[in-house]
Amino acid sequence: MIALSHFLAMGGYAAYVWPAYAVFFAVLVTDNVAPRLRRRRILRELRERLARQSARARRPPSKP
C-alpha cells in the first residue's frame, strides 16, 4: 500500500508525469477508434446504396 502510494506520488511530480501519460494514451486510443467508426460507416452506406439499387431493379419501369 505504501509502495503503491509512493509509486503514484512520482517523487512529488505526479501532477506532471501522470497527465503526460494520460494524454499519450488518450490520443492513441482516439487514433484507434476513429478509423473503426469510419469503416463501419463506409460499409453501412455501401449496404444502403446496394439495397436502393436492387429495389430499383425489382420495381417495374414507371409510366410517364
Add this chain to the structure above:
Amino acid sequence: MSKWIPLWLHKLGSPPTFYRFARTVRPWAMGLALLFGVIGLYGGLVLAPPDYQQGDAYRIIFIHVPSAWMSMFVYAMMGVSGFVALVWRIKLAEVVAMESAPIGAAFTFITLVTGSLWGKPMWGTWWTWDARLTSELVLLFLYLGVIGLYHAFEDRRQGARAASFLAIIGIINVPIVHYSVDWWNTLHQGTTVNLFGHSKMPWEMLWPLLAMTLATKFYYAASLCRRAGTDILALEGGKDWVREIAQAEAGR
C-alpha cells in the same frame, strides 16, 4: 528471389491483396506494440531509478522521446510515399501517405503536450519560442496542412496528389527539428541517445526507452494497416470484393 520480390510487390500494390495483407499484419503489429509497451513502461516507471537531478519527473522521457522520433519518422514515411505517389501514380502510395498524416499529427501533438508538462517543473515554463519547440510546432502545422489540403478537394485522388506535394516540400523541416539543438543555443537539451555511438544514459534508463521506441514503431504499423485498409474500402466501394465484405459484415 530477385524475380519474385518485384512480383510480390506488384501484387501487394493491388487493393484487394493489400487489404488482406493489412488485415493479417495488423493484429501482430498491435500485439507486439502492446508487448513492448508493457515491458517498456514497467521498465521505465518501476524499474528505472530516479534521475539524480530531475527526480521522477524525467520519466516523461519514456513517452516524450519515442513520440518525438515518431513525429519525424512518420513524416519521412509520408514524404517518401507522397513522392512515389506523385512520380509513379500508385494509388496505394497515396493511401499510405494520406493515412500516415493523422498518425504523425497525433505523435507530434503528444510530443508537444508531454514536452510542455515536462518543461513546467524543469524549466519553469510551459512553452518557450526555442528552436526545437518552434520547429516541432511547425511540424504539427505541416501535418495539419497536409490533412486539410487532402480534404479540401472534391476528388480524393486529386487532393492526395496536392497534399503529397505539400508533404514533400515540408520534408525540409525534419532535419531542422533534428539538428535544431546543435545549430542554435536552445533551452531544450541536446541529443542524449545515439544509435551509432555512446549514449549519455545508463542502461537501466536506456532499455525501457528503446522498448518504447519499438512499441511506437509497431503501433504506427498497426494503425497504418487499419487506416489504409479502411481508406481502400472507401476508394473501392464499387468493386465486387468490397461489396462482399459489406454484405458479410451486415449482421455486425
